[in-house]
Amino acid sequence: MLTTNYLFFTSKNRIYNQNKKDSYSLMIKAGMIKKLSSGIYIWLPTGLRVIKNFEKIIRFSMNNINAIELLLPIIHPSNLWETSGRINDYGDELLKILDRKKKNFILGPTHEEVINYLITHEIKSYKLLPIHLYQIQTKFRDEIRSRLGVIRSKEFIMKDSYSFHMNKKCLQQTYKIVLNTYKKIFDLIKINYCIVQADNSFIGGNISHEFHIFSKNGENKIFLDKKNNYFLNNHLKNNLTFNQQNRIKIKNSIEIAHIFKIGKKYSDSMNVYIYNKKKIKKKLYMGCYGIGISRLIAAVIEQNFDSKGIYWPNSLLAPFVVAIIPINMYNYPIVKKKSFFIYKKFISLGIKVLLDNRKENPGVMFSDIDIIGVPHIIIINNKNIINNNIEYKYRKTGFQNIIALDLIIDFILKKLKLNKCFNIFFPKK
Template identity: 30%
Template sequence: MKASQSFLATLKEAPSDAEVVSHKLMVRAGLIRKLSAGIYNYLPLGLKVIRKVENIIREEMNRAGAIELLMPMIQPAELWQETGRWEKMGPELLRIKDRHERDFLIQPTSEEVITDLARNEIKSYKQLPINFYQIQTKFRDERRPRFGIMRGREFSMKDAYSFDRDVEGLKKSYQIMFDAYTKIFQRMGLKFRAVTADNGAIGGSGSQEFHVIADTGEDAIVYCPSSDYAANLEAAVSLPLLGSRAAAQQSMQKVVTPTQTNCLEVANFLNIPIETTVKSLLFAVDQEKGPAKLFMLLLRGDHDLNEVKASKVPGMAESRFATEAEIKQACNAPAGYLGPVGIAPDVKVVADHTVANMSDFVCGANLAGHHLTGVNWGRDLPEPLVMDLRNAVIGDPSPDGKGVVDICRGIEVGHVFQLGTRYSEAMGCTYLDQQGKSQPMVMGCYGIGVTRLLGAAIEQGHDERGIIWPISMAPFEVVICPMNYDKSEQVKAAADQLHEQLIAAGIDVILDDRGERPGAMFADWELIGAPFRVVIGERGLVDAQVEFKGRTDAESQNISITEIKDKVIAAVNSAKQLVS
């Protein structure tokens, strides 16, 4: 292809609302243009990258035995009402009405539609297992779209759904998809990790996320450098930091802390380690009748609450922070001085594993301006319900017992779920087994954020000059930059010949025939991120040489004009082998 036949729309400056590197570079490189908040046009170069991503995904999904289909973007509300998600999903679900005032939605995902298809088309165990997938536009009405396509409202996703006879079959289908995902991200040349994750709104019994490792990632990944353990922070197991509870050494005392309302302030004021303090958080769960049910969650003073783990406390799935009135009812003290000693008997006390093993600890006294020291379980207050409540921190023991954990940042680009019968039972999606008995199909679902992958790859690969694409994702593998293409017949002939030779060899090459000045031309292609560049000029042709340079090379090489074709082909093939 020649640049004059394409559409290059590079910019020197990024828009003022671009917050992250990928957003800035995608706009500047002419990959996207904003239409509305979280909604983008994909310009030709951006679409070219998307198609390359889709091709890799499609090849690996087909190789794994999945069958491609296409489901509508617009879905009837009735299906989502069957599973209860029409009511449960928040404002991210964009609901619409047709001219007959019937309720529809723009799909954020397709569990209901594929389950409806399966219950109508699959009747016998002989038709199972089966796995359907699509690459389709999705819409989620994000409250605050940001980070360009990384947190947009409209996006492209590959979603797949497996149907099996039983749980053992599901496990096999799940592993096949996990392995396919691993191969997909390897072929894309991305540094990634698969991590244990929370199931969230999808439901099911188990799931794993695939994260592209990037310092700007939204998600924290807890991993063990000396083992294979990895989990999203939301799902990472936090072991107790005390192996057992020591015997009490102090008597409980009430001490004055006149203005100290958090654990760090209290520790500094009393000149004690913060690790001896306990923070108390009061939550409320509204009831259909009567007052809200109250829960007090306890964490060590230097630890943070993991809200996903808190939601798994029995009875706390739909909780909120307690109001001032509820705090007064339970503790008769202002926030900042709350503690588990002497609270109302109907408040459920839940302690993190580490807190449950603490002795002689410090907590709020339920009295303004006061805290308690020397507090001990069993003697001064009843034993609590004990659960994992906190976020993991660097240096925690790894849950697999093989070292300590570290934390890095990642961008979620894929998620695989073992759904089980969550949707098939709700929607009556059954098959007849070998005994002629009706059984619910056992489902899995598997998603990849197609357009998000572009942003994630750029967050992982860029420098001050622009994008550094893995070769499998780059809009072009090679750019030919001729000097004075429109003025020198010798340069034009050499450039055209190499262009034709590389096309014939199957290289994805573009010839920049725009007649731009060298500096502007080089800047454009470094911004766009072409992995390899060939510069052809009259001065070099005098010695029958051209310049060859990789995107991340410090210096260019002078290559004979007779050898440049083979040099380019070898370089491209070598780069592809590294990610295959």
């Protein structure tokens, strides 16, 4: 993973404006995204690596609760949305297209209609229930005001999953499992979040919970009362125990996930049923559970940056775990030789490592590595390497130390093994 290509986009954005303190400016400067149009972004190589890291954690977590991955189509026949009744409910956010035969289609903002179509045509016996299906897919919404880069955009990446049940009790069990799984995911990546009861809106059902990450740039407002209960702004009027005298804190936030007990909304509208043991026709109960992956990446950055750029709260989320910066490599053959030796050793161990082989001055190298947030930095210069030493720096805290060359691999491996994500990225064989 030499840096010639990966830092190509970063090198054009070296000057980091410290007055712009939001995820959008940081992601642009770090070469993670590039704006194509309002609300539409190209995910550049470094940003894509971060997406893949988040996806790995989410897949591990979903598979761990016996959810089954599939992939649903982006393009939906509009008649499905007409059947569910949501084609008008969704309003102008729904992106509609025509094919060459003038047939109407929708670019999916969500997949309740499609998954119910699948269940109707594939699940024929109660013995196959409950079932929990998930996907990681691109979604589309014609946002009236795209803002803060990928936090509110027209095209975005989500993990959405759907569970189907014969009764409310079974739905409640899965709902609770997903709620706890989401907590584990967000605890694992070390973000400061809260859970609030929310409106189901046009998704359906009557019970849902949102996960919010605190950020001063957030578009939502979270209220905290004296009993440490969180409320969304639009829920204050519905909560009898809450009043303005009781309020002690208001925080801005970004929604990163939403789970719903939908119940029988789509079973009723789309006639989704199964015959039970007694051969009685029963409409299915449904749950829906989403995580905004592209939005989550931006939200994490909102909480984790400094004057130099991004630092990742969990090192295995970073695009690279280790960066090697050789000083004047082309003037000192021993620096080049030892840099490539360490680089190849990390590669053989499956550690994501980046070696800066550009003919740039050290200041540029340090700046680029800091802004993308590589957590473990190895600096190799002629003065240290002739004594078989290298310099180590930890990005988040700035801690620096001189370490013997033959100890650096084990030193970093020990640090990674302390990380709760380690077994997700490096499963035991």
